[in-house]
Amino acid sequence: xxxxxxxxAGRSDRRDRFQALLLVVAxxxxxxxxxxxxxxxxxxxxxxQAHLALSVLLPWLLVFGLMGLGVxxxxxxxPAALRVRTDPADPAFVAPxxxxxxxxxxxxxxxxxxxxxxxxxxxxxxxxxxPLFRALILVTFAGSAALAGLAIRQVVAIMRDGIRLELxxxxxxxxxxxxxxxxxxxxIAVGPSSTASRWSASPIGIGRPxxxxxxxxxxxxxxxxxxxxxxxxxxxxxxxxxNHYLFHPEFRAxxxxxxxxxxxxxxxxxxxx
Numbered sequence: 707x708x709x710x711x712x713x714x715a716g717r718s719d720r721r722d723r724f725q726a727l728l729l730v731v732a733x734x735x736x737x738x739x740x741x742x743x744x745x746x747x748x749x750x751x752x753x754x755q756a757h758l759a760l761s762v763l764l765p766w767l768l769v770f771g772l773m774g775l776g777v778x779x780x781x782x783x784x785p786a787a788l789r790v791r792t793d794p795a796d797p798a799f800v801a802p803x804x805x806x807x808x809x810x811x812x813x814x815x816x817x818x819x820x821x822x823x824x825x826x827x828x829x830x831x832x833x834x835x836x837p838l839f840r841a842l843i844l845v846t847f848a849g850s851a852a853l854a855g856l857a858i859r860q861v862v863a864i865m866r867d868g869i870r871l872e873l874x875x876x877x878x879x880x881x882x883x884x885x886x887x888x889x890x891x892x893x894i895a896v897g898p899s900s901t902a903s904r905w906s907a908s909p910i911g912i913g914r915p916x917x918x919x920x921x922x923x924x925x926x927x928x929x930x931x932x933x934x935x936x937x938x939x940x941x942x943x944x945x946x947x948x949n950h951y952l953f954h955p956e957f958r959a960x961x962x963x964x965x966x967x968x969x970x971x972x973x974x975x976x977x978x979x
Contacts, residue, residue: 719802722805722806722938723805723864723865725805725806725809726805726806726808726809726864727809727861727864727865729806729809729810729813730809730812730813730816730857730860730861730864732813733768733772733812733813733814733816733817734813734816736768736817737765737816737817737819737820737821738820740764740765740820740824741820741823741824741827747761747824747827747828761824761828765817765820765821765824766821768817768821769814769817769818769821772810772813772814772817773814775810776807776810776811776814777905779804779806779807779810780804780807780904780905780935780936781904781905783940784804784937784938784939784940784941785938785939785940786939786940786943786974787939787943788800788801788873788939788943788944788947788967789801789802790962790963790964790967791872791962792962792963792964793962796962797874797875797961797962797963798872798873798874798879798961798962799872799873799947799961799962799967799970800870800871800872800873801870801871801872801873801937801938801939801944802867802870802937802938802939803863803864803867803868803869803870803936803937803938804936804937804938805864805938807935807936808860808863808864808869808936809860809861809864811857811860812857812858812860812861812864813857815853815854815856815857815860816853816854816857818853819850819851819853819854819857820850822846822849822850822853823847823850826843826846826847826850856883859883860883863883867881868881868883869881869882869883869933869936869937870937871932871933871934871937871944873947873948873951873961874961874962875958875959875960875961875962876890876891876958877889877890877891877892877893877894878891878894878932878948880930880931880932880933882924882931882933884921884924885920885921885922885924886920886921886924887918887919887920887921887924887930888918888919888920889910889912889917889918889930890914890917890918891951891952891955891958892914892917893912893913893914893915893917893918894910894911894912894913894952895911895912895913895914896910896911896913897910897911897945897948897949897952898910898932898934898944898945898948898949899945900942900945900946900949900977901942902932902934902941902942902945903934903935903941904934904935904941905935906934906935907931907932907933907934907935907936908931908932908934908941908945909929909930909931909932910930910932910948912929912930915928918930932944932945932948943974946974946977947970947974950970950973950974957969957970
């Protein structure tokens with residue numbers, strides 16, 4: 707039995723991507739306007755309450771609001787479905803990213819960097835600040851710049867599906883912010899927990915680390931983590947699919963076909979019945 711093809715998937719994906727980028731642009735615009743317009747240091751003629759609201763409460767309320775949204779989004783109901791890439795040269799079942807979650811994280815990072823930079827500018831512009839303290843502030847500026855750079859990397863991930871998980875005939879492809887990890891089925895000793903949390907990444911046990919191929923930066927982290935909290939697929943559906951192929955290698959060669967996806971969905975339906 708073939709899995710039904712959702713013809714609206716492409717339109718829905720483009721709409722979600724547009725909404726995510728719109729959120730990032732709005733947050734970045736507000737943060738930039740606040741910095742450029744001198745929101746971090748209102749005119750001295752303004753009352754204390756206005757100073758407090760504009761230079762402290764406004765930016766940090768936005769930061770914590772976005773962080774709260776980022777915590778809430780993974781708790782929403784997600785579809786129990788994977789995308790089928792039927793390209794004979796590169797077949798796979800793909801768990802795509804949750805664009806809005808990535809956008810919320812990027813927006814929170816940008817606004818945090820702006821709020822932090824504003825606080826540093828306020829101190830740095832004070833003529834009574836000791837030289838040593840000014841030097842320390844310059845170091846913290848670098849931290850704000852690094853955080854902004856991470857946010858930009860998140861935006862690139864939104865545009866190019868830079869965070870995803872692929873089930874392939876030869877193993878898993880885990881794509882994250884720091885790079886890619888190709889994990890052959892033979893390298894996996896313990897699959898992911900079927901009760902994995904919606905709010906965090908899930909580890910898998912690697913029995914043959916010599917078979918795992920990792921990018922330059924991700925190689926610094928020995929553990930393989932599945933970014934389930936950032937994917938637009940129900941976590942237990944992904945983990946059950948992975949574990950199914952771990953225990954049934956005879957079906958791996960058919961991964962990336964509509965017929966196999968239909969069979970997989972029927973098989974996984976029995977897990978929750």
